[in-house]
Amino acid sequence: MADTRNITVTVNGEAHSREVETRLTLADFLRHELNLTGTHVGCEHGVCGACTVLVGGTSARACLMLAVQCEGQEVVTVESLAAGGKLNPLQQAFQDHHGLQCGFCTPGILMTLTEFLREYPDPSEAEVRTALTGNLCRCTGYQAIVAATLDAAKRMRGGA
Amino acid sequence: MKPAPFTYHDPRTVAEACDLLATHENARVLAGGQSLMPMMNFRVAMPDHLVDLNRVGELSYLRWEGEALCVGAMTRQRDLEFSPDVGRRCPLLREALAHVGHRQTRNRGTFGGSLCHLDPSAELVNVTALLGGTLHAASKRGTRDIAFADFAVGYMTTSLEPHELLAGVTLPLPGDGRGHAFVEFARRHGDFAIVACSALIGFDRGGRIADAAIALSGLAHAPVRPAAIEKSLRGEQPGAAAFKAAAAEAGKLDAMADAYVTTTYRQHLARVLTYRALELASARAGERANG
Incomplete structure (x- = not known):
């Protein structure tokens, strides 16, 4: 008999109730139960950072959490960023600076930086690079991502 | 599904968690999940029972007792990293924390989880050894203190018994002027x-x-x-x-x-x-x- 539980998780402001196996990861819950496939799954052991989402307002690896651990919690994914179909300043800066090529790592990077820029509205390049250590990108060489982040921070401070 | 099947338990108190560990075979304690979850995803670890401590509020604390820092086993690494008191009174710990994983893993990862995982190179294990920390284990039989020197008994192996969990750690602070x-x-x-x-x-x-x-x-x-x-x-x-x-x-x-x-x-x-x-x-x- 599979060990299951009924859970209610608020994802991007909307409450979802499901019966899930307790061993289901948060990443698979988002993708397979809620069809929110913006959260990507890369290494599935916490190294690549592609599955990074916000849980209770802080960034976390969705592959290293169980869906049942999110009972009653607020989860925010990359799908929430472009309100009304318009790219937010961080996403727009990524497009403008070619901060992505294949785009596989991008959702995790955007969620990491969403948290980071709240804590560091005026970051140095070194701080941006440190913030990015937990996300692997094999296309860009990071240079364009760093440039996009610094520009996004500037735009979000109103200095565009 | 990545992990092998298990029965999930989410106790609310240390007493409940100890009861579960005393009555279930092949149970593992889940702290922040930044080491055990990868091991379960690889099926290197296949517990029959998972005892999740994330809802045991009494294991998450940061207290100063005289010249010692007391850290609850479930205190998140990021809470220590961002504590102004830790930065002022134990800057060594903050300096070490900057090397622990990444912001996403420190958000979830706990002090106690790192000690119990006991990676040979883990920064928090190193700091505990340098400061001569004392570990506090809890089980249905009560609590016992373990000196760090008696805690690490082998490669990624602690002296905790299967029915015990790590509740907290006391770290003596370096004296003034160090x-x-x-x-x-x-x-x-x-x-x-x-x-x-x-x-x-x-x-x-x-x-x-x-x-x-x-x-x-x-x-x-x-x-x-x-x-x-x-x-x-x-x-x-x-x-x-x-x-x-x-x-x-x-x-x-x-x-x-x-x-x-x-x-x-x-x-x-x-x-x-x-x-x-x-x-x-x-x-x-x-x-x-x-x-």
Whole structure:
């Protein structure tokens, strides 16, 4: 008999109730139960950072959490960023600076930086690079991502 | 599904968690999940029962008791990193935390989880060894204190019994005027270090070294406290000559080898990092003495 539980998780402001196996990861819950496939799954052991989402307002690896651990919690994914179909300043800066090529790592990077820029509205390049250590990108060489982040921070401070 | 099937338990109190551990075979305690979850996703770990401590609020705390810092086992690494009191009263811990994984893993990862996982290079294990921490275990039979030296019994193996959980840790703070340092070498930022070295140094009134403590990770299954080297520094004039001699001895300590890193290279890093740690700790002790 599979060990299951009924859970209610608020994802991007909307409450979802499901019966899930307790061993289901948060990443698979988002993708397979809620069809929110913006959260990507890369290494599935916490190294690549592609599955990074916000849980209770802080960034976390969705592959290293169980869906049942999110009972009653607020989860925010990359799908929430472009309100009304318009790219937010961080996403727009990524497009403008070619901060992505294949785009596989991008959702995790955007969620990491969403948290980071709240804590560091005026970051140095070194701080941006440190913030990015937990996300692997094999296309860009990071240079364009760093440039996009610094520009996004500037735009979000109103200095565009 | 990545992990093998298990029965999930989410107790709300330490007593409930201890009851579960006492009555279930092949149970594992889940803390922040930044080590156990990867092991379960790989099916290296296949517990029949998972006892999740994330809803046990009483295990998450940060308290100062006299000259000691008491940390609950479920206290998140990020809470320690961002605590202004930790930064002021135990800057060594903050310096070490900057090397622990990444912001996403520190958000979830806990102090106790890192100690129980007991990676040979883990920064928080190193700091606990340097400060001579005492670990507090809880079980249905009650609580017991374990000195760090008796906690790490083998490679990634603690002296906790299967029915016990780690509830918290008491870390004696370095005395006033001590200089600290935590340095490591890893292939990438956030990786477990190949070798890490932490140090504390205090001066006497004449400006000589009154006491020195060193902890080296990455040489053996647990951090090494080289007592002979620590002792040899006492009474010495702080400076390149004394630190070079101590570092040379650190480079002669036994060191393990694995498929990636040889004994010789670990010994080389032990020498270089011991020198850097002593130099930095000494400079900071000097600033405190003069400031």
